[in-house]
Amino acid sequence: MFKKILIANRGEIALRVICACREMGIKTVAVFSEADEHSLHVRFADEAVCIGPARSSESYLHVPAIISAAEITGADAIHPGYGFLSESAYLAEVCEACHIKFIGPGPSVIRLMGEKSRARRAMKKAGVSTLPGSDGAVESEEDAQKVALDLGYPVIIKASNGGGGRGMRIVRSPEELSQALRTAQREAQAAFGIGDVYLEKYLEAPRHIEVQILGDEHGNVVHLGERECSVQRRHQKLIEEAPSAVISDEQRAALGKMVVDAAKAVGYASAGTFEFLMDTSTGQLYFIEANTRLQVEHGVTELVTGIDIVKEQIRVASGERLSFTQDDVQMSGHAIECRINAEHPTTFAPSPGRIDAFCLPGGPGIRVDTFIHAEATVPPNYDSLVAKLMSFGRDREEAIARMRRALEMTVIEGIHTSVPMHLRILADEDFQQARISTAFMERFLAPPTPPKA
Known part of the structure; x- marks a missing residue:
């Protein structure tokens, strides 16, 4: 060790x-x-x-x-x-x-999974369902036009390296493709140092489902179930939960086995996440990317499985075997995470500065991961995330109730935060009934339709 x-x-x-x-x-x-x-x-x-x-x-x-x-x-x-x-x-x-x-994983695995187009080919070879798309990076605008025509509009342009919504553009017609392609390439070059992009068929309002895995250097790989990350704005996740309200036990077992087999095929060792989009009209899941690192939202999986993912990361990196098998993994209850960002809750403008007052919520089923405290300064130089507020309940309804209570008891003064926005989301009828997708925030933030005269 x-x-x-x-x-x-x-x-x-x-x-x-x-x-x-x-x-x-x-x-x-x-x-x-x-x-x-x-x-x-x-x-x-x-x-x-x-x-x-x-x-x-x-x-x-x-x-x-x-x-x-x-x-x-x-x-x-x-x-x-x-x-x-x-x-x-x-x-x-x-x-x-x-x-x-x-x-973390070895350099070859990081490089393979980091190049999204290569990762898609590797997953397809391993038997994982992938979205129809270009076979690697598109070389020219003519290539992009041909691929888009074959796929059928709408399509999505993605950076071959990186993520977080950068180098990504949705294209709904041939007339939009040229400008969107150049913009995505410039963004990818600026963000990741490589301007390569590829095309995929774009799904309207899918659900975002991801599977947490752990592997060791002895060939053992297990999955820890799925998380749902559909509530997001501009491809940035806002609320995550485990498990997903729409994945059955049978689907979970099949999805988990598929991911474990794929991870073994590429020699994966350490913590990692395989991300999918679910076509809500068919229930079909399509692989989009794998993250070769610890996820921001790993805590909700820890709450429902009782497994410390960070400790396992450290153990397997030291050469030890995983301390448990797939049969030992049991999911219980429901967990939700709200990302508390230093930003205005309606304009989303960054809000760095000095924190005058800070009080952590507590009570049953609440976990807070944060680095802030009273009189701390949130610098303007980095990501706006200042705290991760997590709730755990016997079911989704109790987890939501505990999260709402915890948000109401959170005190952060001196800067704006996303706490009021989260309270509005949790009070939304569609969210409470798990009628969510990646288009949820677009509907949620849309101005109300004026009544007819």
């Missing part, structure tokens, strides 16, 4: 990894930018190293600074968290060269 782990991240996920390490008796090293000098992950780690200025490209994305911090502190492993360098095959390769264990 590792003696010391460096966490190449910040905020609540850095604290989450520190919690797991403390329970396992492992020393931790925090890295921080100048903007995060007084952050809680710096305070609670055993050691801390400043790796650069506030700009992420000069700190949290700066591989030489992170490797240097690991070497001078004697860390024998690096946990990348999520975001930043968590899916960097380059960082994983540098770690190998420096004899530092990267807590």
